[in-house]
Amino acid sequence: MASYFLIIAGAVLVNNFVLTRFLGICPFLGVSKKLDTALGMCGAVIFVMTSASAVTWGVQRFLLAPEGVFGKDLRYLQIIAFILIIASFVQLVDIAMKRFSPNLHGALGIFLPLITTNCAVMGVAVLNVQLEYNFIKAVVFGFAAALGFAVALVIFTGLREKIDRANPPKAFQGVAIALVTAGLLSLAFMGFASLVK
Numbered sequence: 104m105a106s107y108f109l110i111i112a113g114a115v116l117v118n119n120f121v122l123t124r125f126l127g128i129c130p131f132l133g134v135s136k137k138l139d140t141a142l143g144m145c146g147a148v149i150f151v152m153t154s155a156s157a158v159t160w161g162v163q164r165f166l167l168a169p170e171g172v173f174g175k176d177l178r179y180l181q182i183i184a185f186i187l188i189i190a191s192f193v194q195l196v197d198i199a200m201k202r203f204s205p206n207l208h209g210a211l212g213i214f215l216p217l218i219t220t221n222c223a224v225m226g227v228a229v230l231n232v233q234l235e236y237n238f239i240k241a242v243v244f245g246f247a248a249a250l251g252f253a254v255a256l257v258i259f260t261g262l263r264e265k266i267d268r269a270n271p272p273k274a275f276q277g278v279a280i281a282l283v284t285a286g287l288l289s290l291a292f293m294g295f296a297s298l299v300k
Contacts, residue, residue: 106240107239107240109299110240110243110244110247111243111247111250112298112299113299114244114247114248114250114251115247115248115250115254116251116292116295116298116299117295117296117298117299118251119251119252119292120223120226120227120248120251120252121223121252121255121256122255122285122288122289122292122293123289123292123293123296124223124226126221126222126223126226127221127222127223127224127252129214129217129221130144130148130214130217130218130221130256131252131255131256131259131285132278132281132282132285133214134211134214134256134260135256135259135260135263135281136260136263136264137210137260137264138257138260138261138264139207139210140207140210140211141256141257141259141260142257143200143204143207143210144211144215144256145249145252145253145256145257147193147196147200147211147215147218148218148221148223148224148249148252148253149246149249149250149252149253150192150196151189151192151196151218151224151249152223152227152246152248152249152252153242153245153246153249154192155185155188155189155192155224155227155228155245156227156228156231156241156242156244156245156246157238157241157245158188158192159185159188159189159228159231159232160231160236160238160241160242161238162184162185163178163181163231164238166184167180167181167184181229181232182225185225185229186219186225188228189218189219189224189225189228190219193216193218193219196215196218197215197216200215223248223252226248227244227245227248227249228245230244231244231245255288255292258288259284259285259288262284263281263284266280266284
């Protein structure tokens, strides 16, 4: 049980994919202007990362690994297979969002399909293989990494909304203050570095 807690604490706080590993910056910066769109992106990323972690673990273990069904080392197909799996889940989210929440679908715009190329989602799938996690640990790690992405995105969105209302100097408005804020938030998260080894 302690190992699962360490995986969760490590993925959410210590090795946060956005703020310490610097993966998934594009949707992090792109949808952080309004809390509604940020929460929608959080839900989509949590679903895709968790589901992709489960499926990619199975594909790696039972199809691509040398001891898999084919009895051959097909690990060179890993990236292609993982991208196809992630793209399938993103397409599923896109269809569901278009059907059940067209306003949120419109607000997320291009950033929803960009989850397919979100390096954080691919990073979780590849790290599950590299760290040789079992199925449960892989799914927990995927969920925790997505939760870490969501925590960082919600905090950053709150800060951006508050800063925009504070009327910063003209030279800092827009992207400049967003990048400075992201950098300071990243420094704050690096303070958790000694929490988990």
